[in-house]
Amino acid sequence: MIYFNNVSKVYKDAVALDDVTVAITAGEFVSIVGHSGAGKTTLTKMILADENPSDGTVFFESTNVHKLKSKELTKLRRRIGVVFQDFKLLPNKTAYENIAFAMEAVGKSDEEIASDVPHVLELVDLSHRMHHFPTELSGGEQQRLAIARAIINQPELIIADEPTGNLDPINTHEIVQILKKINDLGATVILATHNRGVIDAIGKRVITMENGKIIRDSKHHT
Amino acid sequence: MTEFKRIIKAGFINFRRGGLVSWAAVLVVTITLSVIILIILLQAVLYFSLNSVKDKVDVTIYFIPDAPSEKIMLLKSSLEKLPEVANVSYTRAEVALANFRARHGNDYPTIAALDEIGNNPLGAFLNVKAKEVSQYESIASFMKGDNPLLQSIIYKINYNQNKLVIDRLSGIISGAQELGFLVTLILMIISVIITFNTIRLTIFIAKEEIGVMRLVGASKIHVRGPFMVEGAVYGIIATFITLILFTPATAWLGRNMTDFLGLNMYDYYISNLFQIFAIILLSGILLGVISSFLAVRKYLNK
Numbered sequence: 001m002i003y004f005n006n007v008s009k010v011y012k013d014a015v016a017l018d019d020v021t022v023a024i025t026a027g028e029f030v031s032i033v034g035h036s037g038a039g040k041t042t043l044t045k046m047i048l049a050d051e052n053p054s055d056g057t058v059f060f061e062s063t064n065v066h067k068l069k070s071k072e073l074t075k076l077r078r079r080i081g082v083v084f085q086d087f088k089l090l091p092n093k094t095a096y097e098n099i100a101f102a103m104e105a106v107g108k109s110d111e112e113i114a115s116d117v118p119h120v121l122e123l124v125d126l127s128h129r130m131h132h133f134p135t136e137l138s139g140g141e142q143q144r145l146a147i148a149r150a151i152i153n154q155p156e157l158i159i160a161d162e163p164t165g166n167l168d169p170i171n172t173h174e175i176v177q178i179l180k181k182i183n184d185l186g187a188t189v190i191l192a193t194h195n196r197g198v199i200d201a202i203g204k205r206v207i208t209m210e211n212g213k214i215i216r217d218s219k220h221h222t
Numbered sequence: 223m224t225e226f227k228r229i230i231k232a233g234f235i236n237f238r239r240g241g242l243v244s245w246a247a248v249l250v251v252t253i254t255l256s257v258i259i260l261i262i263l264l265q266a267v268l269y270f271s272l273n274s275v276k277d278k279v280d281v282t283i284y285f286i287p288d289a290p291s292e293k294i295m296l297l298k299s300s301l302e303k304l305p306e307v308a309n310v311s312y313t314r315a316e317v318a319l320a321n322f323r324a325r326h327g328n329d330y331p332t333i334a335a336l337d338e339i340g341n342n343p344l345g346a347f348l349n350v351k352a353k354e355v356s357q358y359e360s361i362a363s364f365m366k367g368d369n370p371l372l373q374s375i376i377y378k379i380n381y382n383q384n385k386l387v388i389d390r391l392s393g394i395i396s397g398a399q400e401l402g403f404l405v406t407l408i409l410m411i412i413s414v415i416i417t418f419n420t421i422r423l424t425i426f427i428a429k430e431e432i433g434v435m436r437l438v439g440a441s442k443i444h445v446r447g448p449f450m451v452e453g454a455v456y457g458i459i460a461t462f463i464t465l466i467l468f469t470p471a472t473a474w475l476g477r478n479m480t481d482f483l484g485l486n487m488y489d490y491y492i493s494n495l496f497q498i499f500a501i502i503l504l505s506g507i508l509l510g511v512i513s514s515f516l517a518v519r520k521y522l523n524k
Binding site for chain 2: 070071078089092101110153
């Protein structure tokens, strides 16, 4: 589904990715682990074409994502749900509107929005917070809202970049369980984290990164 | 259609939730629109003053007392055919005398001298008004070069006496018009820059939000649309505030400054309210929409 072919990313004075080649197949749950600055976030941003590689190519199915025009890129992004460490919710929109916005973006009707949004909020246990703004929610609630937004359009791929970074162990456990459930329902999940405990709890494929390189891929060691 | 409705609705909601930031933008647009109205009113005063000065300038052709009226009428009609001429008025010798007597009613020696002469010593005259002050010279030269038969009946043309005043007035009028245009242009540019930057600042606050919208798959128009609607809302609200503010302001000017300005500002404002409203509304909406469009573009690249 996703294929990194000798991808490198060099910033002014730092190498974020160093000749990375990796393939992720549909339906997988892949955890990318490494210290801060190992290149996890850069790797996930490459899939969204939020960063351009200095060298190499990134494919989503058979499409080179960095060769896409603006409109095509928008369409690609609609097939991907993204969860960030800092949630990246729309601060001037309520929990309901944040999710409705993602649905509006893909052209869903008002009726679909009215029926699906409460349902997904119930799924992440936020029904009672439907009309609250992100600033009125706790960290765990904000992250659950971000996940709800990411999954509302039933994307083929979920990218979660340090989704538990700002959360306590209880909320972390909840988020991991939700991601596992999403994966069980058929979506591919890429989870970037520096939390070993999270990865152990998942028990699926783990890619370990260090200084922009993949130093270990559990797929090839099992 | 649904998308359009959503964009409009989101624009209004953004404005409402923007709170102080939205009202700060409205304030700045209000200032810009006030500058535009001020310019409109200043131009009105300028044109009114210039027109009343222009109206006082004319060229008079005095004829000898026994000049035949057919010849005078011939000259009158040929003058009226000139494109530079606005109108030509003919005053008969008897009327000129009656006017003279009326003007010097209290001047006994002059009236006595007139009575002593017996017949009318004054000739008829033509009063010529040009469309533009600068055109008097060409009218005067037309009369000099015209039929020599006509020249024989002309006693004098007062153009040369007025020439200095006319030349100076033409200079002042064209200078005032150029200066007015320049000041208008500079004020407009400054106001537009300030408005654009204020709106840019309001959008800068939402910079990250725009990035997130794009990452969740929103199209450019879906991101940009609500900001443009918000910009239009700034313009619409600022238009009404500006028009309301100028009502008491022009009423005060009308009450206290009409003699000084030569024009009743309140009457002018009220009688042109619809045109002013249209200009202001269009300017306000365009300012808001274009500023938002340009400001969002910077963050829409990805």
